[in-house]
Amino acid sequence: MTGHHEAQAAVDGLLKRSHRLGADPRNTNYAGGNTSAKATALDPVTGEGVELMWVKGSGGDLGTLTADGLAALRLDRLRALTGVYPGVDREDDMAAAFEYCLHGKGGAAPSIDTAMHGLVDAAHVDHLHPDSGIALACAADGEKLTAECFGEQVVWVPWRRPGFQLGLDIAAVKEANPRAVGCVLGGHGITAWGATSEECEANSLHIIRTAEVFLAERGRPEPFGPVLEGYEPLGTAERRERAAALAPYVRAVASADRPQVGHFDDSDTVLDFLSRAEHGRLAALGTSCPDHFLRTKVRPLVLDVPPSAPREEVIARLKELHTGYREEYRAYYERHAEAGSPAMRGADPAIVLIPGVGMFSFGKDKQTARVAGEFYVNAINVMRGAESVSAYAPIEEREKFRIEYWELEEAKLRRMPEPKPLATRTALVTGAGSGIGRAIAHRLVAAGACVVVADLDAAKAASVAEELGGPDKAVAVTVDVTDEEQIAAAFREALLAFGGVDLVVNNAGISISKPLLETSARDWDLQHDVMARGSFLVSREAARVMTAQGLGGDIVYIASKNAVFAGPNNIAYSATKADQAHQVRLLAAELGEHGIRVNGVNPDGVVRGSGIFASGWGAQRAAVYGVEEEKLGEFYAQRTLLKREVLPEHVANAVFALTGGDLTHTTGLHIPVDAGVAAAFLR
Missing domain, CATH: 3.40.225 (L-fuculose-1-phosphate Aldolase)
Structure with a gap:
């Protein structure tokens, strides 16, 4: 096998072994432990063979390890470091020396465990943190129990902080115990080795599973003691x-x-x-x-x-x-x-x-x-x-x-990179299953926030949450904003998912476009229930959470140009938008003492991607203005000062400006996002 093929086979085998070990939480915890392989590769400068070691780099995770997550080092240079090692009091100095042992460009930064892998005389080494191995490592008589469990197969290594000296210790243990396949590191974990990748993996699993059986068979029942009366789990x-x-x-x-x-x-x-x-x-x-x-x-x-x-x-x-x-x-x-x-x-x-x-x-x-x-x-x-x-x-x-x-x-x-502007903040966005709400959710996640995607349509909410990256970034909740209990339940889900809520966007809405004489009391009530009442209920629940946290917060209302502009055939929608606009002012005045800022955004003519326009509002407004529905966005754009169509992303950018930008001392403000409608200028 040529040097190139041997090296590639070693890397491929190392990654597969790492994935198998890292896929089972019994073997190691997330980002815990590291694996390595040694093989001969061709030196691109001399054309001759050179011994290399590939080892999981700093910060990686075995279960998801890629070739870029490996550090490649020259073994001759790595092992030569023993000649300049200044002793345990200065062993931290050796971490910088690993950089001078790297082979080629790219790859990950070497971790502190690099010496353990390089100094141990074995082609393949695994260092893992299995619960069963650490249980022996953290037992008061761990050395004795290790001997009982494994005999001469596994050797006890007393606690030593990870570093160069621990690598020397383990190398010496292996040399002194030729029958051993690995060791238990006091207070730490396990290390195993083998002549082949398969043998190394088998030895690692043997140590882990043998320890599991030993603990199960030797362990006494109820090691945490009896149940404390009154401390039983609630339903x-x-x-x-x-x-x-x-x-x-x-x-x-x-x-x-x-x-x-x-x-x-x-x-x-x-x-x-x-x-x-x-x-x-x-x-x-x-x-x-x-x-x-x-x-x-x-x-x-x-x-x-x-x-x-x-x-x-x-x-x-x-x-x-x-x-x-x-x-x-x-x-x-x-x-x-x-x-x-x-x-x-x-x-x-x-x-x-x-x-x-x-x-x-x-x-x-x-x-x-x-x-x-x-x-x-x-x-x-x-x-x-x-x-x-x-x-x-x-x-x-x-x-x-x-x-x-x-x-x-x-x-x-x-x-580590600088945190994003909305890092550590959790947002709840209503009506986030489509249109403006969806765009806001995407903008907030891009800025580092976690987002609760709240929508009446469960399927749409789930789809958006998946788009955003899944449960570490976003969760979906189904909520009718006219229902107090559903709103309370949505906030409960947010609290259980992310621990708190810092930013709420009142975006959920419907649009009923009719002349005054055709607008029924039911139309009026439904329009106000969804937007005026719904925003009030969501903001009230948000205020309860935010005041309890004591971390301040943001509430943003997606109102409308129609909150200040009187247009035709739009009484129910425009009146409820005016209601929302004044809620902003009222809540800004009331919640400011708690560090909670309340602001609004007044969009206009957001046709593309809009759930409201798709549900019939677009056809109604197009009929009012005498244009084709598919050209409604162009129509709205041409009546603006800037002659530009407003998209959901533009509204989302305004929400970010209010919550993650430089407007840290602004509350009670409405930002128009309408490409310039002079009749709706705020006065």
Whole structure:
């Protein structure tokens, strides 16, 4: 096999192995662990063979790894670093040296685990974070249990922070134990190796599955203790209603330093843990695996009142616990920070546990929040395994601090792109299944927001949510804005999906275009129910959530040129638009003290893509103006000062300008988006 073919085969095999391992959460957590392969490739300069190693780069995920996510390094240069290694006190210096070992251009940045893969004398190496392996790694007598579980096949390696020295340690373990197929890393995870990719994968799975069987057969029942009386999970409907009611206050707790997006989990794993007598003691010990507490913080905030407690009592206790949590976290930072330590990043919890209800997890976006929750579920599984055969004994607090405030992690954070303007904000857009609402949803997601796509048409709402990227970006809710309970339910879904609501766009509407004498009372009532009453109900619910969060917010009304312009045969529609326009002024005056800004947009002539025009309004207006329906957009454009047709995207841009642009001190404003209609100038 030529060098080129050998290299390509090695990379292809590595990616397939990584995908198989990463597809099963029992093997490793999201973005956790790394895999590598070594092979000979042709040096394009000399034309001779050169030994290379391909290893998953920093920040990648095994399940979705691509060739671009691999770092390719020359083994001769990587292994030569042992000659200049300055010792464990300066091992962080070695991370920069990996850059000088890279082969060719492109690829990912080498991760801190690169030395582990390069220094171990095996063609293929897997480093993984399986719950079963970490359970042994975090057991008080983990070394003894590892020997009982595996004999000479798997060797115990005492805790050491990931880095160059750990790579040397594992290389020495492999050399000293020729019968071993891998090792358990104290407080961390597992590493396995093999002469072929298939052998390496088999060894990894052998370690993981053997540990699972060992824990199942040796483990005692109820490792978290008996059920605490009064802490049993609430029923599904009551539990989710309680979670939504508490969500704004929980988000306030997680967002005191900076706004966060939330994720809710009421899985059986979480609820069972929180119902047990030992959950408080174990949660206080914190997580252990470095991947865990980098995302979950050193420990969660645990609400210590039963689920039957009155909501007001729960909220008051939550605030008390938050004050204590912040004080304890600052003390933790000050106990361990040194002159060169990065500044404290914030003292709010990333995980909030509510017995009987579930877990809220938080992050800079929905995916980060969701993954933080997944990692805490991993931590629960680890605690269960360790407690079932021994006692859960995570690494000591100082080592956790060294990981959490590691300069290499800080450098990784500095390399991340600047957040988008609406990052951490959740928007609820009514009438978002088509036309202007759909365009607004797309614009807000593009600016970094999470969006709740609310529409009367469930299929259209679901389609738009899918267009926007699925549940980490958008969720669909079916809502009739004339129905108070449906509106409340839509906000509950928003709170459970993203932890809060920061931005509401009142866009839902219908249009009844008739002369005065042909407009029935039913027409009038329906028009006002959908737009005037509907906007009022949505804004009222939004204000409840936003004031509870204490993070301010935005409410935007999509009104109309017709709110200020008197046109023919349009009494019901124009009157209700005028109602909406004045709601903007009234709510801006009332909600300003809470930091909630209320503004409006007055579009005109938005024909293309409009659900309203497609439903018959277009034909009616075309008849009024004596033009063909398909030319109505052109007609509207020609009567404007700019002679330009207004599209849904132009309205969406105005919404963004009000909420994500520079108009931070503007409230009570209406922005015309009509290409210039002098008769509708605001005076």
